[in-house]
Amino acid sequence: MKTEIYSTAEEVAAQAAKYIEEKIRAGILEKGQFSLAISGGRTPWEMMKILVKAKLRWEKVNIFQVDEREAPDGHPDRNLTQLFQSLEGSGILTRVNIFPMHTVADDLSAETEEYSKIIHQVTGEGILDLVHLGLGSDGHTASLIPGDPVCEVTDRDIALTEQPYQGRKRITMTYPLINRAKEIVWIVTGKEKAEMLKRLQNQDPGIPAGRINPANSLILADEAASQSN
Template sequence: MTTDMRHAVVDVLEDADAVAMKMAELFISTVKDRPEGKVRIALSGGSTPKKLFAILARPDMARQVDWSRVELFYGDERYVAEGHADSNHASARELLLSKVAIPAGQVHPMPTTTTAKEDAALYQATLQKAYGATELEAGRPLFDLVMLGLGTDGHTASLFPGESVLEEKKAWVGVADPSTAPHERLTLTYPAIASSSLVVFLVTGDNKVPMLARLRQGDGSIPSGRIVSEGKILILADRAAAGERS
């Protein structure tokens, strides 16, 4: 059964640190709950994921993960050179990947070396190889876990308002070039995100109050409000984002 944003579960936590810790626990349980085969996880960029990466890199947390079975992908990436300060992969590599025993071949950064359109096709091919098919099949999710953020304009991943990638129905990876944010970007599309067992939004800060309210209503006029999943959708929000006073 497909879950839309109106049926997402909302968990309001004390602050951004608590959101990151809860996400770390979900990451660990996602791997543990699937004892066989690879566990495919799509990472997000942003400040709260950086806190998450630091937590997962701690020896007491890292040892709870069988990294040999984890296969990591990205929800989006800025089209910048490898190692650039704005790169989601560079942040993940510095804070997490360089500190845990995950095989290098199981980390799949979005390529940014030719053109965005060509690299989107290359990344789709990478996903198809991992999935073992060129078409998404109902009941066989591409991802076990997809992490997403929420922008103050309602975007998620790099699905920005007004971008043509919002209308993509078949491709798994697309290109966005938002006028409201720096850099051209690669992004997972709605069909790729929908092919998931669990989607988790990480939402922190009082500047997210208006958009979080719209997200929870499933407001289809904002890109994040159109997210669906074959499995479950969970929103992890801190009290500030939820509009709750301490």
């Protein structure tokens, strides 16, 4: 698992955007499309604001959500809301293919099955080109929350958390889908992440993030998050 350290969160966002842009270009050149899964968080949205300035064939890019909170459409707690805001004014909203997780459905279990089907239909094999992940100060990633049974799901690519986390239940990609991805890019910023970053680098299975496949993972962190390393 490779780690790159940058001075500030802003530099991390810029480097992540540059790295993902290069991967998108290569992926489209190789097979005509690219599947990108995005998690939430302040630094990732800054990364997206930079990435959308790239002159890419956005109509060939398929964006999926790694996870989503159960909240009304347009609610600020929704990752989708923040994603749309990061793309506003870029001119790509009418070109890029965004596949939202619907968390206001009457049957969220059915929604998890439907989202999994969409991923398989779009990618053709259920393998995402690149998954972006964040790291919580409690060791969670995506909505794979410490102590939640969702962390033990191995027979589904998308699942529901059983307990609310920070007040809301969530839909999340599970380990099987994330670990099949061709590449995983971690964005880790802030001194409150320092302990968990070290445990992630040590592949500590005691935290959800430590169970992500390290073989195809790149960590982009700021100095604050790496202060104990």
